[in-house]
Amino acid sequence: MTALLPRRGLAQILALIVILAVDRVVSPQFFDLRLQDGRLFGSLIDVLNRGTPVALLSLGMVLVIATRGIDLSVGAVMAICGAIAASLADSHGLPVVLAAALGAGLVCGLWNGFLVAVLGMQPIVATLILMVAGRGIAQLITEGRIVTFSSPDLVWLGNGSVLGLPVPVVIALGMLILTGAVVRGSALGLLIEATGGNARASELAGVGTRAMILSVYVWCGVCAALAGVIAAADIMGADANNAGLWLELDAILAVVIGGTSLFGGRFSLVLAVLGALIIQTMNTGILLSGYPPEFNLLVKAVVVLAVLLLQSPKFSGLAGIAARLRRTKA
């Protein structure tokens, strides 16, 4: 599976290490892990667990962005699917709940894909429609209330554990492996990268670019649905107003931190998930530090800037010139 592992990615790994080190300074118990009732606890596990929704979103988002698109509706899709899951949880079995929620995510993805691939709308506008409408739909489903449930099956999905790891983390890991296997195990990865790199040329080479674009939006919808179900299971209820709010931006950020260009083409699933972890590690660190959460946004911006500068060829160019100048002076 060497194709899954990034050749580039040094910048992201370095960034994660630096942030982890800072977190260790802020909170000396940061790396502590303890086993209790067959489940691991600790800040690191917390990072993984809290990072799951954005990591799931970034798995779909990275493919969409690789085709030179963007999906602003994922937060709203989370709200819709969370609302559906919560409404059905106490009256239906888990398979039905999951099928309904993921099915709704798939339909949302089809809608976005239809607008972009078939009608040729600009992705940012096309997905803005569902971003706005989706929250309304979610509120209609919950009838404006916060729908709570007590189905132990669904609660387990958010709070249970498998082999000591929280279920959401296991799900995210499974989705990463599944997505990686589908994308790199079939020709999908190459054809998506070709479509994003040059859609006209790919079309003329016989690539079904429309099908590619449609499929990535569908996948993005399914990932968002899963994130929505997990978010609902976590709080044992669906809040149509706040579920997944602004998470589309974190997902885009995660993809960008992961080194996938918004201009499409080359993408890396692993690095996108790493990007999501970087974001969550920062969030957790700031919470632990006792600084007010407002700092979070500022720190996030600085880290993003740093990672992007490290990736930018122009910046490396400038750094090179500066180094040469220093040498000539010396």
Place this chain on the structure above:
Amino acid sequence: MENSLDPALPLLEVRGISKSFGAVRALQEVDFTLRAGEIHALLGENGAGKSTLIKVVTGVFARDAGIVRISGEEIAPRSAKAALGAGIATVYQEVNLLPNLSVAQNLFLDRQPMRFGIVREGEMRRRAKALLADFDLDIDVAAPLGNYSVAIQHVTAIARAVDLSARVLILDEPTASLDRHEVEILFGIMRKLARRGIGIVFVSHFLDQVYEISDRITVLRNGRLVGERETASLPRLELIRMMLGRELAETTSARAATREHSAREVCASFENYGKAGYVAPFSLELRHGEVVGLAGLLGSGRTETARLVFGAERADRGQARVEGAAVRLQSPRDGVRHGFGYCPEERKTDGIVAELSVRENIVLALQAKRGLYLPLSRREQDEIARRYVKMLDIRPPDPERPVGLLSGGNQQKVLLARWLATSPRLLVLDEPTRGIDVGAHAEIIRLIRELCDDGLSLLVISSELDEIVTYSDRVVVLRDRAHIEELAGEAIDVGNILAAIAADSAAVALEAHT
């Protein structure tokens, strides 16, 4: 300023301009002379160097060598704005104005009449009105420019340029999207400006219009100056020969021995195939082991024919057959499925995926043909890439290098490899030798011959007539988006092709006058 009044001194003088992009020499020691008050047509096929020349003169590109003088004074503009300051204005086919602003705002953009830091709208409109009146244009100057026709947008752009005290006006394909009446209006304005002493460079591929409006013609070919003539004393055939052909004697001898082809099996055929407003219906038979050349001027329907044949454009009439069986070609995927391949003219926008590696670019069409569920393993990909890198001598021989970093000739080879890897029965090559250096050029022609000997059927478009003559078994001549003649065997020579193109254009010209 005394100089500009000296009639002996040309208005714009370009001497020995050279410009290279990497290994490609886009301009080689080109001279160009524009006199005050003349309309001077700058002609040549795609890639002849017209645009490069204009961009070098207007400072968009830095030149490698040569000088540019305006009224005897040497200039070296670093930007289009600096060129405008020196008195050279350019109006491109795609008007470079802002359609959401009003006509008046466009005319006075960057130099609006101000008082106390506030734009004087009324004054600006009055002046805009007066300015356009000079061009016999009476329109509402407060309306957005985008509301008006392309012709009016052109006139607005020209008015702005002239008002910016341009002495040299370069019009790049100004008539391409105008109807006959609008062309008349534009020509009227051009004549008027010329009478005022402005020198106009007119770039167009409509030869009828060139003959109608221009005083003098300069022809470029492959980045070199072919010659400058007075329009009135230059026969049409001679002009086309300047644009397309080299010396006739030297090329006819290079013609390969005609292969025996009539006995070969038909690979693909097209009966009465066409699309309204795109290419007039044509019938074409392509046989195995045969090269069919498509010859004609720019805009004659060569590329359009290629796209229809491949399936990149849908035909609305006629029947296509592959190996005798009727097929429908609705999309490039259909073409690929039936064993067709297409190397488009615009390599960068329609051919390569610059960011991906040579390997990925080579396997792309084969992978698309196999479908999602039959992925080529990395080993198979490496094997295919290695084979074609070696076979076509792609340099540098590194399959993992992003293809965008390769030279034009090597990119072309990668595209050829992409299609060869699909084992096609028919390859359509649109200007396969455009913009690539001489060495790669000869190699690609050698390849075309070899492929053909292996039983592949080839449809090749080229502006290089001597090239077409060298490798074609049959040549289809096009003009005005229609197939007008097919030459075969001994009849294929540059003279006959030129005669076919010119004969028809003379007839068309006659028709237009009666």
